Amino acid sequence: MSETLSRARTATAPPGTPGAPPRERADRPAPTGSGAAPAESARQGHRPRRLGPGRAVPFGRLIGPVLLVAVWWLSSALGYLDPRILSGPGTVLATASDLVSTGRLQDNALVSLQRAALGLLFGVLAGVLLAVVAGLSRSGEYLVDGPLQIKRAIPSLALLPLLILWLGIGEQMKVTVIALGVAVNVYINTYAALTGIDGRHVQLAESLRLGRWTFLRKVVAPGALPGFFVGLRLGVTSAFLGLIVVEQVNATSGIGYMMFQAQQYAQSDVIIVGLVAYGIFGYASDALVRIIERRALSWRHTLAR
Amino acid sequence: MATHPGPLTAAPPAIRTSRLVRRFGEREVLREIDLTVGAGEFTALLGRSGSGKSTLLRALSGLDHGVRGSGELAVPERVSLSFQDSRLLPWLRVLDNVVLGLGGRRAEDRGREALAEVGLAGRERSWPHELSGGEQQRAALARALVREPELLLADEPFGALDALTRIKMHGLLRELYERHRPAVLLVTHDVDEAVELADRVLVLEEGRIAVDLAVDLPTPRSRRAPRFQEYRDRLLTALGVHPEPVPSEKNDA
Ligand SMILES: Nc1ncnc2c1ncn2[C@@H]1O[C@H](COP(=O)(O)OP(=O)(O)O)[C@@H](O)[C@H]1O
Ligand SMILES: [Mg+2]
Numbered sequence: 001m002s003e004t005l006s007r008a009r010t011a012t013a014p015p016g017t018p019g020a021p022p023r024e025r026a027d028r029p030a031p032t033g034s035g036a037a038p039a040e041s042a043r044q045g046h047r048p049r050r051l052g053p054g055r056a057v058p059f060g061r062l063i064g065p066v067l068l069v070a071v072w073w074l075s076s077a078l079g080y081l082d083p084r085i086l087s088g089p090g091t092v093l094a095t096a097s098d099l100v101s102t103g104r105l106q107d108n109a110l111v112s113l114q115r116a117a118l119g120l121l122f123g124v125l126a127g128v129l130l131a132v133v134a135g136l137s138r139s140g141e142y143l144v145d146g147p148l149q150i151k152r153a154i155p156s157l158a159l160l161p162l163l164i165l166w167l168g169i170g171e172q173m174k175v176t177v178i179a180l181g182v183a184v185n186v187y188i189n190t191y192a193a194l195t196g197i198d199g200r201h202v203q204l205a206e207s208l209r210l211g212r213w214t215f216l217r218k219v220v221a222p223g224a225l226p227g228f229f230v231g232l233r234l235g236v237t238s239a240f241l242g243l244i245v246v247e248q249v250n251a252t253s254g255i256g257y258m259m260f261q262a263q264q265y266a267q268s269d270v271i272i273v274g275l276v277a278y279g280i281f282g283y284a285s286d287a288l289v290r291i292i293e294r295r296a297l298s299w300r301h302t303l304a305r
Numbered sequence: 306m307a308t309h310p311g312p313l314t315a316a317p318p319a320i321r322t323s324r325l326v327r328r329f330g331e332r333e334v335l336r337e338i339d340l341t342v343g344a345g346e347f348t349a350l351l352g353r354s355g356s357g358k359s360t361l362l363r364a365l366s367g368l369d370h371g372v373r374g375s376g377e378l379a380v381p382e383r384v385s386l387s388f389q390d391s392r393l394l395p396w397l398r399v400l401d402n403v404v405l406g407l408g409g410r411r412a413e414d415r416g417r418e419a420l421a422e423v424g425l426a427g428r429e430r431s432w433p434h435e436l437s438g439g440e441q442q443r444a445a446l447a448r449a450l451v452r453e454p455e456l457l458l459a460d461e462p463f464g465a466l467d468a469l470t471r472i473k474m475h476g477l478l479r480e481l482y483e484r485h486r487p488a489v490l491l492v493t494h495d496v497d498e499a500v501e502l503a504d505r506v507l508v509l510e511e512g513r514i515a516v517d518l519a520v521d522l523p524t525p526r527s528r529r530a531p532r533f534q535e536y537r538d539r540l541l542t543a544l545g546v547h548p549e550p551v552p553s554e555k556n557d558a
Contacts (some may be wrong), residue, residue, distance in 0.1 A: 200392055206368055207386040208452075210406040218405060222396040299396045299432050 087269035095269040096276075104258065109277055112243060112254040116281070118175045120239045123182025124232065130187045135194030135224075136216075148187050156181035156238070157245050164249070174246040181238035186231040193227020194220065226300070229293040236289055240282050316344035318379075319456045319488030320365060325376035327360050327369065334360045335374065336512035342505075344455065345486040349493055349503035351516075351540060356509045358492045362386070362460050365490070381456050385449035385487075389461040391441035393433035393448075400429035403448045419447035422484075423477060439470035443477065450481060457487045461494065475502060479524060496544070500536045501526050508543050516543045 069089060075081050076088030083091065099105035130148065133140035156177060167173035197220055205215045247256020255274045262270035320342040327335040334357040342348050352358045363369040364378065366386045393402045404416035420426060423443040425436075433441055442462060449457055462478075463471045479502055482489055493499050499506045500520055508516035520536055527533060538548040 200388075200390070201394065203368055204388070204392045204394075205406075207366055208406045208448075214406055218397065219394065222394070225396075297396075299434075 083268070084266050085268060087272065092269045092272045092276075095267075096273045099270070099273060105273065105277070108253060108255050108258045109281075112247065112256065112277075113281065115171070115174050115246070115254065116178060116239045116243045116285075119178025119242065120182055120236065121179075122175065123179035123235060123239065124186050126179065127183040127186025127231065127235070128190055128228070130183070131190035131194060131228075134187075135191050136220075145191065148184065148191075151180075152184055152188060156184065156242060160245070160249070169250040174243075174249075174251075177246050178239050178242035181242045182235035185234040185238055186228070189231030189234070190224060190228045193224035193230075196227070197223045225296060229289070229297070233286060233289050233293075236285050237282070240278065240285075244278065318342060319344050319346065319381055320490065321377075321379045322365075323377040325361075325364065325374070325378060327357070327364055327372055327374035329372070333512055335364070337376070338512075338514060340507075340514060342456075342488055342490060344488055346505060347482055347489045347491070347503045348505045348507060349491045349499035350507050350509060351493065351496060351499050351544065352509035353544065354494065357512055358509055359460055361509065362458050362490070362492055365456075366458050381454075381488075383452055383454045384456045384458060385452050385454035387445050387449045387457070387459045387462045389464045391433070391438075391445040393441055393444055395433055397433075398429065399425065399431050399433060399436065399444050402433065402444060403451055405448070407451065415451050416447070419451040420444070422450065422481065423447045437470075439466055439474060442466060442470075442474060446478070446481065450485060453485070454487045457489045458492075459489065460492045462491070463498065464494070471498075476525070478502065483524075496537055496540045497528055499540065500533055501528060506536075506540060508540065510543075516540065 072081075072086075073089050076083075076086070076090075081088060087095070096105070130144050134144040134148075135141070159180065160177060163173050163176055167176060201219050201223060205219050210218070243254075244256055247254040248260055251257040251260070255277050259271050259274035262268075262274070318341045320340060322338050322340045325335055325338040325340070326333060338361065350358055350361070360369070360372070364372070364374070365380055366384055367380075368386070393399070394405070397405065400413065400416050400420065403419055404412045407416070409415075417426075417429060420429060423446050425440060425443055425447065428436065428440070428444075433444070436444060442465075445462070449459075463474050466474060475498065478491075489503075491499070491503060500522075504520055506516070506518045506520060507514050508518075510516075516539075518536070518539065522530070522532055522536070528537075541548040
């Protein structure tokens with residue numbers, strides 16, 4: 001039971017809600033196994049029907065993608081696919097190794113990653129700073145929260161024309177666009193988590209006469225951390241979204257630029273290499289954040305065992 | 306140690322309130338409460354649900370900012386408060402919960418000692434959710450005790466525990482009380498618990514202290530003793546419940 005719960009918590013926490021700290025019932029020890037199962041199976045004959053999905057097959061999730069690649073491979077090998085529309089996997093692999101050996105892929109990937117990383121860095125810093133200002137003081141809340149809630153309603157990418165007008169088409173504009181999207185995601189979730197601190201914990205802190213600093217460090221910050229991570233993960237996603245868009249605006253380097261060029265020469269193999277690179281970035285960065293989250297919230301993850 | 310020494314010590318009282326009023330909107334929940342609890346006195350506070358027990362405790366612990374009221378109130382410097390839920394912070398290990406906000410170099414050692422006293426030696430590095438309900442409540446007790454309170458305010462600390470765990474906790478609380486001698490104000494809705502543990506029982510009703518009864522029984526107390534039953538029946542009557550003629554154990558639950 002606890003496993004499903006904890007998965008639901010991380011997977012479906014909507015933006016704006018801080019991942020609510022798991023409420024442990026004080027009158028019950030942590031659940032160790034399937035709750036009512038023994039009692040149910042003792043009743044012979046009429047067993048309740050299983051409503052959840054069945055048992056998981058190891059690596060079962062890979063079946064879909066593998067099948068997809070197989071169909072792709074087969075149809076290009078049988079000549080159903082026009083290489084100008086979609087190159088076969090063999091061609092894509094050859095192109096990829098070509099791009100690697102000339103260094104074109106790495107160079108562009110490095111530029112793209114640098115943009116995403118800088119945008120993420122500034123965005124997270126700004127988001128956390130604003131959330132702390134708005135979450136911990138009334139005047140900060142009045143000054144900061146309104147504009148950011150409005151900004152939330154305007155997609156960062158809609159600001160692109162304005163930002164190009166102000167900052168030109170250089171790196172500064174690109175990093176700013178990415179950072180804006182990240183900052184809003186981090187802000188919304190961290191702020192919600194800060195203001196949603198459990199009142200019972202505040203009461204405890206008061207009864208223990210904690211100083212303001214200890215209160216922030218031991219109660220507020222750890223309590224808001226799950227919400228921050230929700231924001232961070234959304235922020236990482238939005239960073240790559242922003243990256244893809246800004247790299248198509250007059251860029252002269254980056255994965256997006258490489259793909260854009262390939263489009264003009266109808267090189268679908270290069271485009272696919274670019275797509276795969278974006279996919280790997282996205283997946284790897286999300287996995288990285290999850291590892292960090294797992295460590296930072298280790299008190300939580302022992303619940304799922 | 307068996308009988309209670311009574312408030313004959315020269316120490317100033319642990320609680321003194323005078324015409325204490327607390328109201329929510331138009332409703333006066335506490336109406337001019339005059340209460341004195343002596344240093345080291347173990348007092349239980351009974352009352353129906355909604356009678357204002359928690360309101361009184363919050364007032365005594367100074368946690369009721371924003372609640373309107375008047376009156377005078379004096380409590381000692383070191384007051385510990387414990388809640389119905391153990392209120393351990395889930396992201397701090399048990400020992401860190403116990404010493405939370407405690408200054409000084411020896412804080413950790415004192416925390417360890419307190420944990421050992423409540424029978425949780427060896428669980429210092431556990432996460433709160435790895436403890437059973439009773440163990441969590443014991444950790445909360447350690448957190449209250451490690452501050453060496455002159456006054457311990459406890460709001461239904463056993464309310465969420467199962468019957469067996471409760472019996473053990475009663476013994477533990479009384480034992481710790483005998484050793485450390487803080488004044489205790491224990492809020493409970495369980496008459497048997499009040500008579501078993503406290504040397505004085507108050508009943509809060511209509512915002513006033515309607516009953517103030519000294520319990521003159523040797524400890525440890527047996528719930529089967531006829532005099533225990535007498536106290537119990539008097540309090541039940543005061544609470545508007547007709548006591549059953551036959552002693553029953555089901556109130557333990
Ligand atoms: N924060 C609050 N706002 C409004 N009414 C409250 C508040 N806290 C308590 N009350 C009311 O005051 C009365 C006493 O509450 P409480 O002290 O919690 O009772 P008890 O602990 O004896 O069950 C109840 O009627 C309750 O509804
Ligand atoms: Mg109450």
